[in-house]
Amino acid sequence: MKSHDLVIVGAGPAGLAAAELAARLGARVALIERDRLGGTSVNTGTVPSKALIRLGTLFAAMREASHLRHPDGDEPVANFQRVAARLRAIEHRVGSFHSAERLRRAGVEVHFGVARFVGERTLVAGSRRLNFRNALVTTGARATPPSIPGLVEGSYVTSDTLFSLEHLPRELAVIGGGALGCELAQAFRRLGSRVTIFQDEPRFLPGEERDAAQILAQSMARDGVTIRLNTSVVSARREPNAVVLETQNNQHNAEARADLVLVSVGRTPATQGLGLDAAGIRMDAAQGIVVDKFLRTTNPRVYAAGDVCLPYRYTHVAERTARMAVGNLLGEGARQSHTNLTIPWCTFCAPEIAHVGLQAWEARKKNIPIRTFTVMMQDIDRAIIDRQDVGFVKLHVAGGSDTILGATIVASRASEMINEVCVAMSTGIGLRALAKVIHIYPSQSDAIRIAALALDEPLAPA
Amino acid sequence: MALTNRLQRGAFGYFRAYTNPLNGLVADTSRAGSPCSIAVVGFALSCQAVAVERGWCSREEAARAVLTTLEFFWDSPQGGGANATGNKGFFYHFLDMKSGQRVWDCELSLIDTALLIAGVLSVGQYFVRERPVERRIRQLAESLYRRVDWVWAQNDSPTLSQGWHPDYGFLHYGWEGYDEALLIYLLGLGSPTSPLSPRSFTTWTLTYQWERLLGQDVLYSGPLFTHLFPQAWIDLREIRDAFMREKRSDYFRNTCRTVELQREYCERNPRGFLGYGRDIWGLSAGDGPTMRASGECPSDQRHFGYMARGAPFGPDDGTLCPWAMMVTLPFTPEAALSGTRALLAEYPQACLEDRFASGINPTVDPESGGWLSEGWYGLDQGLLVMSIENARTQLIWSLLRGSTHIRRGLIRAGFRGGWLS
Numbered sequence: 001m002k003s004h005d006l007v008i009v010g011a012g013p014a015g016l017a018a019a020e021l022a023a024r025l026g027a028r029v030a031l032i033e034r035d036r037l038g039g040t041s042v043n044t045g046t047v048p049s050k051a052l053i054r055l056g057t058l059f060a061a062m063r064e065a066s067h068l069r070h071p072d073g074d075e076p077v078a079n080f081q082r083v084a085a086r087l088r089a090i091e092h093r094v095g096s097f098h099s100a101e102r103l104r105r106a107g108v109e110v111h112f113g114v115a116r117f118v119g120e121r122t123l124v125a126g127s128r129r130l131n132f133r134n135a136l137v138t139t140g141a142r143a144t145p146p147s148i149p150g151l152v153e154g155s156y157v158t159s160d161t162l163f164s165l166e167h168l169p170r171e172l173a174v175i176g177g178g179a180l181g182c183e184l185a186q187a188f189r190r191l192g193s194r195v196t197i198f199q200d201e202p203r204f205l206p207g208e209e210r211d212a213a214q215i216l217a218q219s220m221a222r223d224g225v226t227i228r229l230n231t232s233v234v235s236a237r238r239e240p241n242a243v244v245l246e247t248q249n250n251q252h253n254a255e256a257r258a259d260l261v262l263v264s265v266g267r268t269p270a271t272q273g274l275g276l277d278a279a280g281i282r283m284d285a286a287q288g289i290v291v292d293k294f295l296r297t298t299n300p301r302v303y304a305a306g307d308v309c310l311p312y313r314y315t316h317v318a319e320r321t322a323r324m325a326v327g328n329l330l331g332e333g334a335r336q337s338h339t340n341l342t343i344p345w346c347t348f349c350a351p352e353i354a355h356v357g358l359q360a361w362e363a364r365k366k367n368i369p370i371r372t373f374t375v376m377m378q379d380i381d382r383a384i385i386d387r388q389d390v391g392f393v394k395l396h397v398a399g400g401s402d403t404i405l406g407a408t409i410v411a412s413r414a415s416e417m418i419n420e421v422c423v424a425m426s427t428g429i430g431l432r433a434l435a436k437v438i439h440i441y442p443s444q445s446d447a448i449r450i451a452a453l454a455l456d457e458p459l460a461p462a
Numbered sequence: 463m464a465l466t467n468r469l470q471r472g473a474f475g476y477f478r479a480y481t482n483p484l485n486g487l488v489a490d491t492s493r494a495g496s497p498c499s500i501a502v503v504g505f506a507l508s509c510q511a512v513a514v515e516r517g518w519c520s521r522e523e524a525a526r527a528v529l530t531t532l533e534f535f536w537d538s539p540q541g542g543g544a545n546a547t548g549n550k551g552f553f554y555h556f557l558d559m560k561s562g563q564r565v566w567d568c569e570l571s572l573i574d575t576a577l578l579i580a581g582v583l584s585v586g587q588y589f590v591r592e593r594p595v596e597r598r599i600r601q602l603a604e605s606l607y608r609r610v611d612w613v614w615a616q617n618d619s620p621t622l623s624q625g626w627h628p629d630y631g632f633l634h635y636g637w638e639g640y641d642e643a644l645l646i647y648l649l650g651l652g653s654p655t656s657p658l659s660p661r662s663f664t665t666w667t668l669t670y671q672w673e674r675l676l677g678q679d680v681l682y683s684g685p686l687f688t689h690l691f692p693q694a695w696i697d698l699r700e701i702r703d704a705f706m707r708e709k710r711s712d713y714f715r716n717t718c719r720t721v722e723l724q725r726e727y728c729e730r731n732p733r734g735f736l737g738y739g740r741d742i743w744g745l746s747a748g749d750g751p752t753m754r755a756s757g758e759c760p761s762d763q764r765h766f767g768y769m770a771r772g773a774p775f776g777p778d779d780g781t782l783c784p785w786a787m788m789v790t791l792p793f794t795p796e797a798a799l800s801g802t803r804a805l806l807a808e809y810p811q812a813c814l815e816d817r818f819a820s821g822i823n824p825t826v827d828p829e830s831g832g833w834l835s836e837g838w839y840g841l842d843q844g845l846l847v848m849s850i851e852n853a854r855t856q857l858i859w860s861l862l863r864g865s866t867h868i869r870r871g872l873i874r875a876g877f878r879g880g881w882l883s
Binding site for chain 2: 215372373457
């Protein structure tokens with residue numbers, strides 16, 4: 001049996017991007033998927049969650065607008081069956097870009113089944129045996145199951161299982177104040193659920209700027225989310241119509257009832273059943289598959305990309321690193337290192353919190369001198385016009401230069417605005433050049449230009 | 463001068479009215495049933511020195527009152543038991559005004575102990591005459607300071623915890639970012655018995671946040687009190703630690719810039735709150751309204767009750783601390799005086815009996831002049847008395863400049879220059 005040039009395990013965003021690129025490069029490619037094409041991102045993660053957030057935003061806007069309408073009108077109420085139908089339609093539409101048929105037309109062999117390494121250059125997929133010259137593991141990550149006594153299968157959902165809901169929960173308890181937990185807590189609240197979020201740390205989003213996390217907490221509280229910081233869920237029990245959570249805040253015990261519990265405590269690399277040992281691929285429990293900076297595993301013929309091996313678990317990172325891995329495997333040029341990437345990320349709450357590059361605290365820890373320029377969105381005309389003036393733009397530049405080292409943006413469309421900073425950072429455009437770029441007036445991204453202008457402005461007298 | 467005299471005297475009157483003369487404990491607020499706050503006791507002790515210098519009481523009277531307080535804290539039970547007043551030299555945040563026992567299931571508080579101990583050190587520096595009462599004050603001041611186990615409060619981590627509870631141990635969060643914890647670190651670093659390491663301080667300063675905000679380069683901390691509490695006692699003019707050397711600033715100038723930032727913020731007044739302006743400002747920790755607006759529209763305004771408010775990142779619900787302008791007198795006298803005068807002209811009800819209320823929110827209930835906090839808070843009054851005195855005579859700053867413990871703490875934190883030279 002002739003070897004494949006490349007066998008890819010996992011058809012999420014990373015696997016799909018890798019397969020399409022490898023086929024374009026003329027390689028004989030096989031793509032193995034155990035479930036549905038598109039992986040977590042399309043089917044249970046990014047796409048449906050962002051669609052849900054969008055619908056929550058819509059209802060929040062309707063409520064805001066309702067303050068301007070005639071007082072006899074009704075408050076907008078979400079019809080969750082229609083919400084769920086909209087989510088499925090969006091998933092279907094986005095997923096259709098990646099049908100097996102389209103992939104086959106592009107020259108990719110698609111196999112459905114559970115993949116397992118049986119040797120250093122051999123895999124089985126269902127009943128088929130595939131020999132490879134190179135392989136790429138892109139199996140992603142799965143929601144980490146909770147380790148809370150009494151919270152057993154069936155009494156909770158994760159982001160992997162949440163989107164099959166048909167009814168809006170009346171009382172939703174969210175365990176975990178990371179990005180996804182906050183996003184979904186706010187979205188469900190805006191759709192009409194009563195939501196309580198439990199975070200066992202003093203603030204949400206522990207890796208983000210303090211001010212950003214504080215603004216997020218204020219925004220969630222304003223939406224009516226009940227916030228329980230410094231609170232751990234220590235046990236759970238099922239009652240006929242509810243799950244009862246026992247919580248602990250500095251050992252003050254309390255109970256909370258919910259008809260749905262969403263556990264959002266992180267994601268674990270999906271490596272179970274892959275037979276990594278048989279291929280000589282080393283695995284780390286926290287990091288996932290161990291790779292070098294070129295994404296090569298401990299088996300020199302096998303690479304990995306995306307959530308299964310990297311700490312930045314985002315769709316855009318998965319796609320980029322998968323293409324990088326294919327380039328490193330099949331390309332003829334110099335190999336690229338994933339450690340050189342400029343990686344932005346975003347928490348899609350209202351307001352959104354987007355970040356790229358260094359955080360201020362990281363710079364101080366690494367003894368890198370920086371200057372930080374901050375503009376509040378409340379001073380930006382377009383944000384005022386849109387009534388989206390909560391947040392800020394913070395730009396960090398290297399001390400004594402205008403080289404941008406990082407940025408945090410908190411704004412209603414921070415996910416769009418951060419891309420301008422990414423372009424500047426990736427191409428070496430300094431803050432002075434950014435200040436000279438004419439921006440549309442009025443626009444929220446003008447905040448970036450105004451922050452950049454401060455570099456050469458004299459200080460106001462104190 | 464007449465205005466500052468009047469307000470300083472009015473603020474001191476709080477301690478006359480709300481101190482238990484039998485044990486020296488001072489009520490947290492003027493409200494009925496208020497327990498003692500140990501932090502307020504720290505301010506009250508320093509205010510006794512001011513009262514003597516201002517002629518509001520005799521030195522003997524002040525010394526007796528101070529000694530009563532120090533003896534209470536020295537003699538009160540320490541240990542892990544629930545009825546103790548403190549543990550490891552620290553004290554519980556709130557105490558019963560009569561018995562001195564812990565109330566409200568409160569925590570053993572690092573910052574409130576630090577505020578108490580700063581007051582203790584100040585009276586140890588002030589009562590220096592060779593009289594038995596003053597000798598005893600000095601002994602007890604030294605003993606109370608030496609008894610504090612600052613290293614224990616690190617809970618085996620590089621930086622300090624926020625507190626400890628007898629039932630469940632250390633609070634699982636610490637100090638992050640520049641704030642009033644500077645006072646704890648300086649006291650801890652200066653301890654001859656249980657000194658914090660310089661590394662603990664520099665590790666904490668790694669969380670500092672220096673940025674250009676509203677036209678000012680500042681070491682950011684939103685609420686004013688976080689800048690002012692340490693500097694009620696410690697003169698930070700023109701002395702610099704490594705961070706401030708790098709930024710070519712100092713904590714005093716940084717406070718001046720923070721005042722300017724608050725004025726700029728209140729002039730811009732992005733949320734359109736009533737009362738805010740270049741001459742009426744002052745976001746800090748204080749009492750505020752608690753009612754919650756109905757509906758979930760983003761334009762709805764929620765109110766936070768007692769809360770540390772700050773600019774420009776918030777939280778901000780339209781509540782200002784009417785005392786917060788005057789307490790910046792040592793830093794930005796023009797802003798402090800013009801602001802206070804503007805406030806008194808517009809909202810005279812915020813300063814009944816020459817004593818500022820904790821909070822005012824002109825946006826809430828505007829027909830009746832705005833929401834006003836009931837009664838008075840001891841922290842505000844103590845800070846007023848001391849700040850006005852530092853602006854006039856630098857009395858409290860001078861006292862602590864003479865403390866070998868404070869000097870050692872500053873030097874071990876890396877401070878150089880100015881009066882330390």
